[in-house]
Amino acid sequence: TRHGESQFNQAGRIGGNSDLTDRGRGYARALRGFVEAHAPDDLVVWSSTLLRARETARAVGRKSHPWKALDEIDAGIYDGLTYAAIAQKAPQEAQARRADKLRYRYPRGESYEDVIRRLDPVVLEGERQQRPLLIVAHNAVIRALYGYLCEIPAERIPHQVIPLHSVIELTPRA
Numbered sequence: 001t002r003h004g005e006s007q008f009n010q011a012g013r014i015g016g017n018s019d020l021t022d023r024g025r026g027y028a029r030a031l032r033g034f035v036e037a038h039a040p041d042d043l044v045v046w047s048s049t050l051l052r053a054r055e056t057a058r059a060v061g062r063k064s065h066p067w068k069a070l071d072e073i074d075a076g077i078y079d080g081l082t083y084a085a086i087a088q089k090a091p092q093e094a095q096a097r098r099a100d101k102l103r104y105r106y107p108r109g110e111s112y113e114d115v116i117r118r119l120d121p122v123v124l125e126g127e128r129q130q131r132p133l134l135i136v137a138h139n140a141v142i143r144a145l146y147g148y149l150c151e152i153p154a155e156r157i158p159h160q161v162i163p164l165h166s167v168i169e170l171t172p173r174a
């Protein structure tokens with residue numbers, strides 16, 4: 001799942017390290033209810049190191065492990081801006097990202113390819129888990145994990161729709 005709605009989500013700003021909104025906290029409580037009703041006692045919980053994900057994971061009421069590799073895509077010099085502000089400030093950058101979202105790297109930040117690469121250890125460790133695993137992370141990161149696990153072609157990964165306030169449940173097969 002993505003974290004609950006953050007202050008930046010509400011303001012349409014990307015990146016940052018903002019806290020949850022009241023709505024986001026409501027989702028975190030609902031997630032706890034979902035986990036209590038559906039998940040076994042030995043559930044393993046991982047989150048990113050960012051406030052919004054840690055706060056959502058904490059609300060679940062189980063011990064959770066923060067991973068830096070689960071942090072959201074780094075938007076570099078555009079961190080904290082809205083998409084409209086980026087398009088206005090740097091129309092060529094916005095166009096370059098639209099043209100190749102998988103490979104476009106934010107100046108002093110990351111591309112989807114970078115995110116996919118840094119998730120390797122998370123994927124390996126996740127596949128080793130014998131117990132059910134709940135991951136509380138972010139839009140681009142969940143796209144990459146989902147894409148890997150569901151064998152989605154890399155070019156399509158940045159365009160997957162991963163809504164806020166939804167749990168995606170995947171059951172691995174041999």
Ligand code: F6P
Nearest residue numbers: 013014015072073075138139140
């Ligand atoms: O808007 C929420 C967010 O998680 C941003 O922090 C991040 O930059 C963005 O989604 C990733 O989505 P996209 O790659 O479509 O811009």
